Amino acid sequence: MHQHLESTVLKASSCSDLQKCICAMLNRAVFALVSLSFAFVRAQNVTGLAPKKFLSLPLGSIKPAGWLHDQLLVQTNGLAGHERDFYDYVAQSDWIGGDSYYSSLEEAGSYWFNGMVPNGVLVDDPTIQAQTQQFLDYVLDHQDSTGWLGPEVNTTKPRYLWGRYPFFFGAIQMVEANPSLTDRVVSALYKFVALANTMLHDGEGLEDWTKTRWEDFVITLQWLYDFHPNGQEDILIDTMKMLKWTGDPWEDVFKQEYFPQEAVENLQNPFPVLTWHGVNMAEGLKALPATYRFTHNQSDLDAASLGWDLLFEYHGRPSGIYAADEYLAGLEAARGTELCLVVETMFSGSYLYQVIGDPKFADRVERITYNALPATLTGNMWSRQYLQQQNQIAAKNMTPDPFPTDGPYSNVFGLEPNYPCCTVNHPQGWPKFVSNAFVTTADQKSLVQVYLGPFSTNTTLASGNKVTVNVDTLYPFSDTLTATITAQKAFTHFVRIPSWVSNATISINGGSPRAVSPSNGLQAVSAKAGTTKFVLNLPSNITIESRPQGSVAVHRGPLHYAFDISRSQKVLAQNAEETQAVDLEFDATEAWQYAIDPSTLKFNSAVPTGDKLPSPIFDSGLPPFTITATACPVNWTIAGDTFAAAPPTSPACVGPTTDITLWPFGATKLRIGEFPTFEST
Ligand SMILES: *[C@@H]1O[C@H](CO)[C@@H](O)[C@H](O)[C@H]1NC(C)=O
Ligand SMILES: *[C@@H]1O[C@H](CO)[C@@H](O)[C@H](O)[C@H]1NC(C)=O
Ligand SMILES: *[C@@H]1O[C@H](CO)[C@@H](O)[C@H](O)[C@H]1NC(C)=O
Ligand SMILES: *[C@@H]1O[C@H](CO)[C@@H](O)[C@H](O)[C@H]1NC(C)=O
Ligand SMILES: *[C@@H]1O[C@H](CO)[C@@H](O)[C@H](O)[C@H]1NC(C)=O
């Protein structure tokens, strides 16, 4: 996921399908011309940026509660919270001047900052807050007289724009949490914008990675436009357009006619090759909703929505995420998903929901967060994978390697397996899920709970209406949420009802439960001045998802369920300075070759007394929800020595039936998530 290291493994971009390629280029040229000719008309008719459907709240307004607060503490006490103390790429005393490629704003510091700013604020951790403040101060204090931010000063290093974008997101979050930083950050950003605008007009600042990730700068410019326009609207809009029209054409990449319907290693990308790169695509999901804000063109939103659907249709995983073991990897369960793309897709999905308002984005972000994210880190969050597999029977150096473009060490749980990028980028996952869990409507009269889980929110709505909401729940390890709203004035509160819920009820102020009646996924609750309490009950059926080779995946509610293969553990490496940072090999210690009978699935709930979950929660045997299945052993081959071949289609049982237990996917580290089926008698 990092520009330079990865570019050494890229295949050359070529356009063997010349017709398709020329056609795409023509489309783009025509689009550009049309857009230019419309520019004058638009300038007269449509001013400014189109509004988002929902507005995010400033960092710190939404805090995690209950088990989710504990999860943030696990992250803080794990690898994420200790990187500044020992991890080379961000522990250098000279943040910005180091020669290391990974120093500071070229990538590592920038990613780290983007994730640790919200981490530090959400758990009120003074050590982490001091570290992020030091980073911000260093970067701002060393801004070059030209406006440049970063280490490419007094060197011959080329100045590429991208490495700064995650830093901008971190700086915006710092301002949200601490408005006294506004002037320093905003004036530094404007100096940089002036420079970047000139560079873009001069054809400078771009390389292949920057060209894919232009939307992250556009979103930063839109934050300036929305909150601190300072009379500079024209240069902001001009810079947005320059970024878009010098960048990769996401509106074409996400078109049905070009979208790859299988793993891409044998396909020719008609566009720059990096557009089918998993993380670029995860970040690029924001490109079209961001474009819409300055084009006001509904087609940009339609293309964004279709692209999202295509991505999951052809590369999706039951864990909620999609597969790209560097490049899009199709549907086969042994192929990999990079951790960086997990957290970037979560963030992009939150943004898509805020711009477009379609609840499908929120449903999927919640599934990714509660399944794919925890599955790819150890329970204590000290070790992380580069690639996770839907069916993962070992985590070890693999021979042969099932990933065409990533190395054999990619699914080891460790400090920096395969590439270091996800070590510094993964910390944004949980915190940004929390800070996007509530939004307001565009008129700021209503509060909307987007993600379900335990939170406390404190904000001021339109007309100075101070409100707080506390949500008490073990969700997703419970079907019940209790929310307590306090408000100075009456308002309409909304809460998302996920699409997988069946027969949901709501009970307000102790009244009898009545069926919910959501509109566009949102249930309205009339909150009075004073206190309003409501209880949501959100039961759901077990559902079966069809997967390749006639295999199936099991879901209930937001959670995906998998067979948790018991494992042995071997320490492959230990960091010399920080002994808790270990590389772990996991090997199966029991048979995993089972077919299940989907008609026998049974849900079991063992919610702990005192309503308190174990800490950490995402590890073997810990969650209170399980599903049992009647299973039988089948012949299922191992490919190489370390990964499961595709599930056999309609295999015969080779032994007696037995009951197996399926656990929430996020708690499994070795697993089968896609099973062959059989019919028990
Ligand atoms: C760059 O070099 C000039 C001249 O030697 C010096 O004045 C300036 O402080 C240097 N800038 C940085 C950021 O190191
Ligand atoms: C909106 O986008 C469509 C599809 O890209 C394009 O054909 C159309 O010209 C655009 N309209 C405007 C007003 O820019
Ligand atoms: C909400 O935030 C305001 C302003 O920061 C603070 O004064 C108030 O105590 C908070 N209320 C709650 C219930 O946390
Ligand atoms: C749950 O199952 C019931 C009975 O089979 C069905 O009526 C209902 O539509 C299902 N709900 C969902 C959300 O699939
Ligand atoms: C919802 O109600 C239907 C009809 O009463 C029932 O068959 C189904 O099991 C219920 N679903 C859940 C999840 O309780």
Ligand SMILES: *[C@@H]1O[C@H](CO)[C@@H](O)[C@H](O)[C@H]1NC(C)=O
């Ligand atoms: C299962 O595999 C074993 C060993 O390859 C073979 O002997 C046996 O016939 C197979 N059984 C079935 C039912 O295919």
